[in-house]
Amino acid sequence: MAIRLFIPLKTVHFTFFLLFVAGSVLAQKYPPIYLFSYFKGNGEDGLHLAYSTDGYQYQALKRDSSFLKPTVGQDKLMRDPCIIRGHDGRFHMVWTVSWKEKSIGYASSADLIHWTEQQNLPVMAHEEGARNCWAPEITYDYRSGQYMIYWATTLMGKFPETQDAAENAYNHRIYYTTTTDFNSYSPTKLLYEPGFNVIDATIQRNGDQFVMFLKDETRTPPQKNLRLAFSNSLTGPYSKAGSPITGKYWAEGPTVAKLIDLWIVYFDKYTEHTYGAVTSTDLKTWTDVSDKVSFPKGTRHGTVLTITKEELARLQKH
Template sequence: MHISLRRTLAGVTAAALAGALGLAAATTSAVVGAPAAAAAPGDGDAYFFPYFTGESTADAETISFAVSTGNDPTSWQTLNGGEPVLSSTLGTQGLRDPFVIRSGDGSTFYLLATDLKIHGGGNFGDAQETGSRSMMVWESDDLVNWSAQREIELAPENAGNLWAPEAFWDAANQEYVVYWASALYPETLPPEQRDIGDSYQRMMYATTTDFRTFSEPRVWIDERQGAGRGMIDSTIVQVDGLYHRFTKDESDMTVRQESSTDLRRTQGVTSGDGWTMVAERVGVGQPNPWGGTFTAGEGPSVFPSLTDDRWYLIQDQPSYHGGQGYMLFETTDLASGQWTSVPDADLPPSPRHGTVLPITAAEHAALLDAYGGGSGGPGTGWQVIESAHSGLVLDIADQSTTPGALLTQHTRWDGTNQQFRLLDSGNGYYRIQARHSGLVLDVYDWNADNGADIAQWDDLNGTNQQWQVRQNSDGTVTFLNRYSGKALDVWEWSTTPGSRISQYTDNGNATQRWYLHPVG
């Protein structure tokens, strides 16, 4: 038997969706080139994070996007003004647990999601007995423009649900292994007589080459953990031929870590099968960001550091497990099963079960161009910044794209070296990025003195690159550097084009006040 596309609806591209939300169309002039093959651990320049936000509001069971601040997994910027990017018009019209994967040849991204809506009267009992047996699928070449939504009815007819679908590219067999959780019932039992207390969640899998036609589902993990309780939310990473699997064990609602050299090896299905246990109750007892400790969680996502040998794990500790959403853990030894929490990580607001994926600098820039940064800041689109003192605008000298090139003021001509945007660093601070170079404004050489040069530099998110944007009563803003505490200043009251911009003790003078002019 093959499972195939059930129905497709002419969907909304990201551009059209943004338009429907009253935002600029989601298009970009950046040329986004996918790598020749799927990214290996440690490859990439930044991270992409699709997630949902819960079930307490009508729009929470939709998909939101965030990107990391540079390559820093502890600092994130929400996209699309904090509004959802993808919503559902099929099935239950609810979306949870988004998972994104880069294709085996690097040319396409596939995004999978659970078809489940709890808000408005749904409940998790019914959802496991007579819930949707479908997953939702989108695809994209660039993470910006998305295909029509399609619904794939993949779980078997005797399943009560299909939850948290994920996929892994099996290079040896040139196909994707797609896995998810389903509660199974006797085939002769009418759906209206099902009771989740008599069943439990198994992890299932099927294979596909195109996310349209699938092999017959098979049971992957079969471990009853009590009445109505089993195993859900598996996620996989592979390093040096060893698969590391993280799965929620519903006996105590914590995540276990296991390993195997065979991705498709079953557990609890046949005699003698099973993966090697590495650790149980992963992260339990570690400090959480809300003043307590991590006690239980779900929705694990595991991803490599882009700068060193560390690995990161996010686990969702929702309110029904004593938390407020995702929290971050790290380890220097993936195989050890020992994880330390990072409770001061600045994650997006209210993130729930999603995925973190390494992406290129070009893909990162395209997402920011298309969707902008999060809400609540002083404006995140491209802007020309004009001095209230001289009437000249900020300008990277000689249109240089070299780190260390000086910030000056010049006659406005709207060149891209005169266009800047604010990138959220969290806690009320922003980096100021030049459009032509992608570099950010930097108090050069960490000089805290009055008169220090301001230059452009690689985005390291250092405190000498972070600026507080203070709104003034005359409609201007003042930029205060986090490292030095000093204000961006037209040096020596110059009105000459080409004169340098510096920092000086905050005094409220016109040389430290700036008008922001949005540009296209």
């Protein structure tokens, strides 16, 4: 005979409240270290890392020299490096290997210093009209136990209603594949079609929802700003993109950290050759704090994750 336990809803809510308070207390007592992975120049020399103890001021590690040289892809670049701490405890990284290839790079590490052999994942090789694979990212789905890897690609002849002759006529949408082990991958599918040229998506979990931070890449008339879309499932469907959360400047490459109860979105002000940031407590009202953040000179399209003091000490020693 099955035994069913009845737990009052108030008890459930109170339990989650206690967990939230406990998490906040621990975060204040043992504040995380924010690690920023980025590239410089065109990505020829590979992976660069910087760290911050407050989420605002970042300092380069290893005297701002490369931690990992790129070895895969025709152009052997390591642009847009995205690192996450996986459910398996390892660090998993993907990156852009070339401006014009149909693949992305992948490697993993136990300590951010020693990496597995780099792989070239042909995620768009099946599409004859694919022109590129840009800015891949990884998000883990605790519900399905899968990792989702997603990136921007232009498919020739697709979405002609938003085709623009400017900027080499690129016309991107976001595509994805899933994996549980980084050995086998699901067939590539379309993830997000917002009705405009879109690149640089990054997805964060917010309670039961998933939030996609993305760049509106529209050139005519120019947008070049960051927006948000929401979904109840990591693989979508995602809502219509909201209003811009960035200002009159051109912004790209968003990455997101949570400073206790404050969302902070870092981004590349690429025409101004500097980094900026906006903050929010509710994902609705945003404050520009670009004058409060600092990154190593020449930082390009990075992603942020948290590490421990012990992990930072190993990186500093290396």
